[in-house]
Amino acid sequence: MIIGVLNQKGGVGKTTISVNLAASLARNGARVLLIDADPQGSALDWAAARNGDPLFSVVGFPRPSIHKEIGQIGQGYDHIVIDGPPRVTDLARSAIMASDIVLIPVQPSPYDIWAADEVVKLIDEAKVYKENLKSVFVVNRKITNTAIGRDVGEALAAYPILVLTATVTQRVVFAEAATQGKSVYEIDAGGAAAREIEAVKDELMGFL
Ligand SMILES: Nc1ncnc2c1ncn2[C@@H]1O[C@H](COP(=O)(O)OP(=O)(O)O)[C@@H](O)[C@H]1O
Ligand SMILES: [Mg+2]
Known part of the structure; x- marks a missing residue:
């Protein structure tokens, strides 16, 4: 499965x-590749911060x-996870065309909800060429x-895009894990953050 x-x-x-989803997919012994499609290279920075064995491969x-x-x-x-770029439209378009399913994270803020129309437009365009492309918000x-x-x-x-039932809560463990190039599973395997990522993965798998 290729998740953009x-x-x-x-x-x-x-x-x-991206990094936690890749970790979650790799936990069951699957061979997982994370493609960092962002020129800023944050996923590569994450991998570089890590000591010890990699959980999965990361390429820029x-x-x-x-x-x-992609082939x-x-x-x-x-499984392949593509960590997408902000702004740069041609990179985003290419990453969408490479994906089986596009996962769109949005924060509970009106600015995020309005800004999502850009990626929704790109997905609409891509569907002309790729009828079976799936997309979901998380x-x-x-x-x-909170009401919001x-x-x-x-x-x-x-x-016109489904919203996953699984949601990811604001939790400091996500930033703490990233500082060490780790996934939340390695910080707290049975914790709430890991369980939320697991639920996102399971729901995504159900789509394919
Ligand atoms: N669920 C979360 N809980 C706490 N902090 C988060 C969460 N998701 C993202 N962050 C933090 O928000 C910032 C932006 O997240 P990041 O994953 O880099 O976004 P993007 O890749 O879309 O630019 C980072 O500092 C990250 O640690
Ligand atoms: Mg990023």
């Missing part, structure tokens, strides 16, 4: 979700030809027991 984690908006959690490929080269780059892997940095946290799903319903 995309949103033209920066800071929504693309890299955070911030070029608008991912969709053409070659992804050879021998069971709410990230949800703050428990509850209403975000409703606000996103204005888009």
Whole structure:
């Protein structure tokens, strides 16, 4: 499965979700590749911060030809996660075209909900060429027991894209893990953050 984690908006959690989702897929013994398609190279920085054995392979490929080269780059892997770039449209378009499913992280904020229309447009365009392309929103940095946290799903319903039931809460463990190039599983395997990522993975798997 090729999962593209995309949103033209920066800071929504693309890299955070990409590395932890890749870790979650790799936990069952699958061979997983994380492609860093962001010229800023945050996923590569994450891998560089790590001591010890890698959980999965990470390569940088911030070029608008991912969709053409994914077959070659992804050879021998069971699952591929693409950590998408912010802003750069041609890179995002290529990453979308390379994906089986596009996962769009959005924060529970009106700015994020409005900004999502950019990636939704790109997905619409891509569907002309790739009829079977799937796409879903995932709410990230949800703050428990807030009205905005509850209403975000409703606000996103204005888009013709499903919202995952699984959500990812604002938790400091995500940043703490990243500092050490680790996934939340390695910090707290049975913890709430790991369970949320697991639920996102399971729901995504159900789509394919
Ligand atoms: N669920 C979360 N809980 C706490 N911090 C988060 C969460 N998701 C992302 N962050 C933090 O928000 C910032 C932006 O996240 P990042 O994954 O880099 O976004 P993007 O890749 O979309 O730019 C980072 O500092 C990251 O640690
Ligand atoms: Mg990023």
